[in-house]
Amino acid sequence: MIEAVGLTKRYGDKTAVYNLSFQVRPGAVTGFLGPNGSGKSTTMRMILGLDNPTSGQVTIGGYPYRKLPNAPRQVGALLDAKAVHGGRAARNHLLCLAQLSGIPARRVDEVLGVVGLQDVAKKRSKGFSLGMGQRLGIAAALLGDPQVLLFDEPVNGLDPEGILWVRNLMKALAAEGRTVFVSSHLMSEMALTADHLIVIGRGQLLADMSITDFISANSADFARVRTPDTEPQQREKLSSALTEAGGHVLPEQDGALRVTGLPLPRISDIAHHSDVRLWELSPHQASLEEAYMRMTQGAVDYRSTIDQKEGLQQPLPPGAQPPMPVPGQGQPGWYAPPPPQQGGQSLPMPPQGAPVQAPSGPYAPGAPGAPQSASGAGTPNPYAQPAPQASQGSQNAPQPAAQGFAPPMPASPQAPVGQPAAAPAPQAPQGSGQPGPQVLAGQASAGQASAAGAPSAPQTGAAAPSAPQAPQGPGQPGRQAPAGQASAAGAPSAPQAPAQPAAAPVSAAPAQPAAAAPTSDLTKPEDAR
Numbered sequence: 244m245i246e247a248v249g250l251t252k253r254y255g256d257k258t259a260v261y262n263l264s265f266q267v268r269p270g271a272v273t274g275f276l277g278p279n280g281s282g283k284s285t286t287m288r289m290i291l292g293l294d295n296p297t298s299g300q301v302t303i304g305g306y307p308y309r310k311l312p313n314a315p316r317q318v319g320a321l322l323d324a325k326a327v328h329g330g331r332a333a334r335n336h337l338l339c340l341a342q343l344s345g346i347p348a349r350r351v352d353e354v355l356g357v358v359g360l361q362d363v364a365k366k367r368s369k370g371f372s373l374g375m376g377q378r379l380g381i382a383a384a385l386l387g388d389p390q391v392l393l394f395d396e397p398v399n400g401l402d403p404e405g406i407l408w409v410r411n412l413m414k415a416l417a418a419e420g421r422t423v424f425v426s427s428h429l430m431s432e433m434a435l436t437a438d439h440l441i442v443i444g445r446g447q448l449l450a451d452m453s454i455t456d457f458i459s460a461n462s463a464d465f466a467r468v469r470t471p472d473t474e475p476q477q478r479e480k481l482s483s484a485l486t487e488a489g490g491h492v493l494p495e496q497d498g499a500l501r502v503t504g505l506p507l508p509r510i511s512d513i514a515h516h517s518d519v520r521l522w523e524l525s526p527h528q529a530s531l532e533e534a535y536m537r538m539t540q541g542a543v544d545y546r547s548t549i550d551q552k553e554g555l556q557q558p559l560p561p562g563a564q565p566p567m568p569v570p571g572q573g574q575p576g577w578y579a580p581p582p583p584q585q586g587g588q589s590l591p592m593p594p595q596g597a598p599v600q601a602p603s604g605p606y607a608p609g610a611p612g613a614p615q616s617a618s619g620a621g622t623p624n625p626y627a628q629p630a631p632q633a634s635q636g637s638q639n640a641p642q643p644a645a646q647g648f649a650p651p652m653p654a655s656p657q658a659p660v661g662q663p664a665a666a667p668a669p670q671a672p673q674g675s676g677q678p679g680p681q682v683l684a685g686q687a688s689a690g691q692a693s694a695a696g697a698p699s700a701p702q703t704g705a706a707a708p709s710a711p712q713a714p715q716g717p718g719q720p721g722r723q724a725p726a727g728q729a730s731a732a733g734a735p736s737a738p739q740a741p742a743q744p745a746a747a748p749v750s751a752a753p754a755q756p757a758a759a760a761p762t763s764d765l766t767k768p769e770d771a772r
């Protein structure tokens with residue numbers, strides 16, 4: 244299990260992650276979502292010990308990554324598929340990583356087969372397509388047959404078949420009882436892959452719940468009603484009748500009506516009593532994408548100047564006033580109103596200028612049963628800056644609710660974090676200038692090139708150079724070394740982290756290994772080479 248408590252990361256005056264607390268449990272695929280720049284990669288880097296938290300902590304199986312014995316055998320990661328030595332053949336690349344971790348060479352061929360790169364194993368990776376690079380990165384993550392896997396945008400660049408393969412692979416890995424944490428911007432893919440979601444916006448926790456709960460909490464069922472296209476007056480008549488009955492009616496682009504607030508049988512009765520014929524009356528639920536957009540749109544930092552949130556809002560008829568939010572149903576104009584219990588206040592984000600509110604949710608510091616934040620709680624909320632004057636409205640500024648058709652945000656869209664912060668000067672390496680553990684970034688599961696004579700360390704997925712982490716000292720295996728199995732008791736077959744905190748897996752007992760999943764036996768020390 245991965246557990247973050249009060250995790251905060253600042254780069255100079257830029258707060259990338261703020262007071263983040265969550266758990267990623269074994270036996271499930273946990274999706275990690277958030278708009279661009281919301282702090283996903285930074286969080287993943289902190290999980291992998293590639294960045295130090297400014298405050299708070301994150302552990303894997305109860306240990307910070309750097310203190311995990313034989314981490315490459317316990318944790319595999321794909322952060323940046325391009326973080327490979329391009330001049331090295333795919334197989335040799337994996338072989339280097341395997342050697343650093345004491346993984347038998349035969350495992351290299353296994354994972355090459357698993358990712359479908361066996362035919363190009365001897366080709367240099369610099370000639371690889373984006374998708375082939377992703378596959379190589381996934382192979383590296385699987386190399387140590389780890390119990391915990393992190394993937395940052397794993398389907399990036401993959402063709403449909405590759406996407407399907409990754410989806411099945413993630414599910415199979417989770418079904419084996421592994422912890423699978425995966426970020427993606429592809430909502431449709433997440434909807435098909437993830438069991439649980441952690442959503443962040445501007446570095447703060449927005450949601451931590453099952454995918455079904457997330458959709459129902461951020462959307463609501465609605466009905467599509469269609470009257471004969473040839474009789475527009477029927478549509479008007481029905482629209483009035485439904486509104487009179489307490490429904491909320493919005494026009495769909497194809498001429499249908501989107502009705503919320505009334506059950507289908509009631510809509511049918513009203514149509515019948517109004518003597519209106521129906522061509523369609525169908526129930527609908529918002530998609531994950533709609534729910535996600537609805538939740539996060541106020542936390543989007545980077546938005547096109549021509550983006551009018553098209554598709555999220557119904558255009559207002561000429562001269563019409565924006566509808567008022569409906570208590571218990573949120574703001575009309577969105578795909579669907581929020582569920583009554585949410586009252587349109589689904590984002591646990593602090594109001595502008597308000598005192599710091601720790602993220603709510605089951606794992607929020609201070610919540611019953613929640614781990615206490617080591618620090619971070621009580622620190623000033625970096626987002627609680629004075630709101631800009633309306634006249635200064637920046638493109639990045641979240642749209643305040645006063646704009647009528649903005650979605651029902653919680654107390655406030657945050658004051659804008661502002662432009663992307665210039666990267667602060669990278670911190671001085673604390674070590675001797677060796678390529679630090681960040682060389683593992685691309686494939687953190689296994690030692691990356693440093694010890695294998697590879698060129699300078701590839702950085703993680705983040706654009707800005709993260710501070711080189713202190714090497715753990717010459718000769719110290721750290722994450723690069725193939726140290727014995729984590730459980731140290733010489734039981735390498737059990738890649739469970741020691742002192743696993745008691746936390747029930749989300750899903751039941753691990754299922755049977757799936758065919759696609761790596762199942763090689765890395766348990767015998769003598770197998771290591």
Ligand SMILES: Nc1ncnc2c1ncn2[C@@H]1O[C@H](COP(=O)(O)OP(=O)(O)OP(=O)(O)O)[C@@H](O)[C@H]1O
Pocket residue numbers: 254257258259277278279280281282283284285286663664665666667704705706707708709710
């Ligand atoms: N090394 C760094 N120095 C300075 N700022 C950084 C650094 N790394 C990340 N940031 C900033 O922290 C914020 C979060 O970045 P991060 O890469 O974690 O976001 P993300 O959610 O992964 O974004 P995306 O979806 O675009 O990949 C951004 O504003 C980014 O500019």
